[in-house]
Amino acid sequence: MQELDDIDHSLLRLLHEDGRRTFADMAATVGLSTAAVKRRVDRMRESGVITGFTVQVDHKKLGWAVEAFSEIRYAGTASISDIVESAARQPEVQAVYTLAGDLDALVQVRVRDLAHLQEVIDRIRRSGTVTGTRTLMVLGRWTRG
Amino acid sequence: MQELDDIDHSLLRLLHEDGRRTFADMAATVGLSTAAVKRRVDRMRESGVITGFTVQVDHKKLGWAVEAFSEIRYAGTASISDIVESAARQPEVQAVYTLAGDLDALVQVRVRDLAHLQEVIDRIRRSGTVTGTRTLMVLGRWTRG
DNA sequence: CTTGAAAGTGACCTTGT
DNA sequence: ACAAGGTCACTTTCAAG
Numbered sequence: 114m115q116e117l118d119d120i121d122h123s124l125l126r127l128l129h130e131d132g133r134r135t136f137a138d139m140a141a142t143v144g145l146s147t148a149a150v151k152r153r154v155d156r157m158r159e160s161g162v163i164t165g166f167t168v169q170v171d172h173k174k175l176g177w178a179v180e181a182f183s184e185i186r187y188a189g190t191a192s193i194s195d196i197v198e199s200a201a202r203q204p205e206v207q208a209v210y211t212l213a214g215d216l217d218a219l220v221q222v223r224v225r226d227l228a229h230l231q232e233v234i235d236r237i238r239r240s241g242t243v244t245g246t247r248t249l250m251v252l253g254r255w256t257r258g
Numbered sequence: 259m260q261e262l263d264d265i266d267h268s269l270l271r272l273l274h275e276d277g278r279r280t281f282a283d284m285a286a287t288v289g290l291s292t293a294a295v296k297r298r299v300d301r302m303r304e305s306g307v308i309t310g311f312t313v314q315v316d317h318k319k320l321g322w323a324v325e326a327f328s329e330i331r332y333a334g335t336a337s338i339s340d341i342v343e344s345a346a347r348q349p350e351v352q353a354v355y356t357l358a359g360d361l362d363a364l365v366q367v368r369v370r371d372l373a374h375l376q377e378v379i380d381r382i383r384r385s386g387t388v389t390g391t392r393t394l395m396v397l398g399r400w401t402r403g
Numbered sequence: 404c405t406t407g408a409a410a411g412t413g414a415c416c417t418t419g420t
Numbered sequence: 421a422c423a424a425g426g427t428c429a430c431t432t433t434c435a436a437g
Contacts, residue, residue: 132277132311149425165314166277174307197400213395250358255342
């Protein structure tokens with residue numbers, strides 16, 4: 114089962130801070146052996162609590178300076194999977210959130226500049242059966258961790 | 259901005275897929291020695307292209323089943339740093355995006371259930387000088403990678 | 404590239420309930 | 421018996437010369 118105790122939560126916190134932390138390091142912090150820590154992490158991967166590890170990148174330094182959210186409305190005939198697929202097809206789209214309420218989706222995009230943003234929005238509007246968009250330009254961001 | 263060649267981009271892609279991949283594994287894929295790969299990764303950390311590594315967690319499995327975005331308007335007297343600070347203070351807030359346009363901020367929250375969501379929205383409304391909110395409930399999500 | 408040190412990995416044993 | 425941790429031996433990876 115996915116019953117997690119305090120130690121499991123500590124391990125998740127430690128791995129959230131640094132996903133490449135060694136088992137020995139975590140073991141010293143939580144007061145277990147390295148093997149025990151490895152078994153717990155393996156178990157959390159097995160049970161799906163941990164879905165993976167990834168690198169965090171500063172996209173501005175890669176020349177993708179502009180971030181935006183686009184609220185989208187689709188025609189009534191569009192299915193959820195169509196909506197997600199048509200937006201996710203664009204390489205600049207980082208995430209697609211389908212929503213309850215009058216909006217259908219919130220799409221997070223990352224682009225080089227404003228001309229590029231315009232182009233992506235245009236592509237999204239043309240793909241699928243979009244009936245309306247409203248774009249929110251991100252000026253600053255704060256994220257936990 | 260930073261000078262990155264194709265190999266650097268390959269390394270970023272590999273680390274994005276699996277942040278705990280070993281240097282030897284990446285070296286075999288891109289056709290370099292492990293030492294050369296380590297030097298490139300170290301350089302990208304130094305230059306700030308790579309800001310860190312982290313674990314990816316399925317929050318639903320941890321009992322945080324509800325995700326939402328809250329669009330927020332603040333009083334004209336509120337400064338950007340006040341806005342971010344007052345929202346980021348709530349532990350349920352995952353990210354705060356400050357925006358251009360009539361909206362001031364988009365806040366991403368993760369909560370246990372709808373009652374919990376209500377409580378967090380209330381807390382955000384009371385903290386700082388919020389003049390209006392509109393909450394978008396997330397039904398489904400797709401993210402790149 | 405080579406090499407000693409560190410980390411990861413799996414088998415086996417011990418202990419608690 | 422079972423589930424969780426410890427110990428140890430072996431392999432892989434790391435990182436400096």
